Amino acid sequence: MATPIGNLGDMSQRARDVLAAAAVVACEDTRVTGSLLSKFGFKSALAPYHEHNAEEMRPRLLARMQAGEAVALVSDAGTPAISDPGYKLVRACIEAGIAVTGVPGANAAILALVISGLPTDRFLFEGFLSAKSGARKTALQKIAAVPASLIFYETGPRLADSLADMAAVLGNREAAVARELTKLFEEVRRGTLSELAAAYEASGAPKGEIVVIVAPPAEEEAASAESIEEMLSKALATMSVRDAADAVAKASGRPKREVYTLALSLSEKA
Ligand code: SAM
Numbered sequence: 001m002a003t004p005i006g007n008l009g010d011m012s013q014r015a016r017d018v019l020a021a022a023a024v025v026a027c028e029d030t031r032v033t034g035s036l037l038s039k040f041g042f043k044s045a046l047a048p049y050h051e052h053n054a055e056e057m058r059p060r061l062l063a064r065m066q067a068g069e070a071v072a073l074v075s076d077a078g079t080p081a082i083s084d085p086g087y088k089l090v091r092a093c094i095e096a097g098i099a100v101t102g103v104p105g106a107n108a109a110i111l112a113l114v115i116s117g118l119p120t121d122r123f124l125f126e127g128f129l130s131a132k133s134g135a136r137k138t139a140l141q142k143i144a145a146v147p148a149s150l151i152f153y154e155t156g157p158r159l160a161d162s163l164a165d166m167a168a169v170l171g172n173r174e175a176a177v178a179r180e181l182t183k184l185f186e187e188v189r190r191g192t193l194s195e196l197a198a199a200y201e202a203s204g205a206p207k208g209e210i211v212v213i214v215a216p217p218a219e220e221e222a223a224s225a226e227s228i229e230e231m232l233s234k235a236l237a238t239m240s241v242r243d244a245a246d247a248v249a250k251a252s253g254r255p256k257r258e259v260y261t262l263a264l265s266l267s268e269k270a
Contacts (some may be wrong), residue, residue, distance in 0.1 A: 001073065001102060002080070002104055005106040005181060005209075006077070006182040006183035006209075007182035008039060010105060012105055018103050019037065019042055019044055022044055022071060025037070025073075026046075026049035026061055026071055026072070026074070027046055027074050027075070028049065028050045028076045028085060029050070030048050032076045032077075033046055033076070049061065049085060058089055062093065065093065078107050079104075079106065082125075083153055106182065108178075109151045111178070111181050111182070111211075112188075112213055116149075118214075119149050119215065120149065123150070126150060126151060136162060137168070140166060141169055141258070142265055144169060144170050146217075149215060149216055150170075150214040152214070153210070153211060153212075156207055157205045159200050159206060159212075163175070163193050164193075170193065171221055172194045173214050173217065174190070175190070177210060179211075183208070224254075227252075228248060228252055231248045232245070232262060232263050235263075236267055241260070245263040
């Protein structure tokens with residue numbers, strides 16, 4: 001079940017009822033969820049469920065559910081299982097024939113997309129990119145041709161570099177940086193990726209929690225990124241990664257570095 005991403009007013013009545021009625025609330029951090037519950041006057045039992053104890057806790061939670069107890073799963077904020085623990089527990093419940101239902105509520109990715117002003121008809125949620133520029137660019141290269149708005153979670157200290165990498169790999173698309181959503185200092189900055197990268201480079205790392213939304217590629221960009229992939233796949237059948245990248249960069253006029261990164265990721269997939 002979802003909990004607020006900053007504004008307590010986003011806790012629905014149904015979320016409160018479910019929390020109050022649960023035999024146990026499985027949560028990422030008992031201090032964070034304990035403090036949330038105490039704000040509503042609840043004293044529900046808490047069980048820690050996070051990436052470091054999930055393997056050990058999952059069978060215990062399943063046993064309690066099989067004995068007829070209701071377990072509510074929450075994360076520190078927002079919707080569990082979205083860049084947060086939860087997916088494997090949901091799957092294990094389904095496999096064990098335990099009924100799973102959800103209490104919808106806040107989610108930073110969807111809220112940022114909706115208020116970004118960028119197309120909402122198709123989107124791809126990428127979550128957090130790597131902290132390292134090389135791995136970040138490889139990940140961006142893999143999704144460069146996807147004809148959809150892109151959603152990333154990001155941190156203040158990495159924001160300017162990450163926006164610059166997006167501009168280099170995805171092209172200078174329209175984008176929005178949504179910060180501190182639902183909180184006092186909520187802010188959405190809109191512009192091209194290069195404009196936003198320059199603005200955050202100049203102003204320094206912003207404080208707070210951040211979502212970046214990037215517009216889909218222009219149709220011709222998507223087509224050219226796709227055909228470069230095709231050209232590379234053919235070249236990789238007979239050439240080394242470096243030779244294939246050189247040949248395709250020459251033939252397409254695209255930067256060598258960008259084509260090499262894509263060739264490398266294609267060869268790893270093969
Ligand atoms: N499960 C959560 C959800 O439903 O949004 C996301 C958890 S993820 C570990 C945390 C990241 O979500 C933050 O680093 C930030 O990128 C984004 N986020 C969470 N709350 C936010 C907020 N109020 N404003 C902007 N971004 C937020």
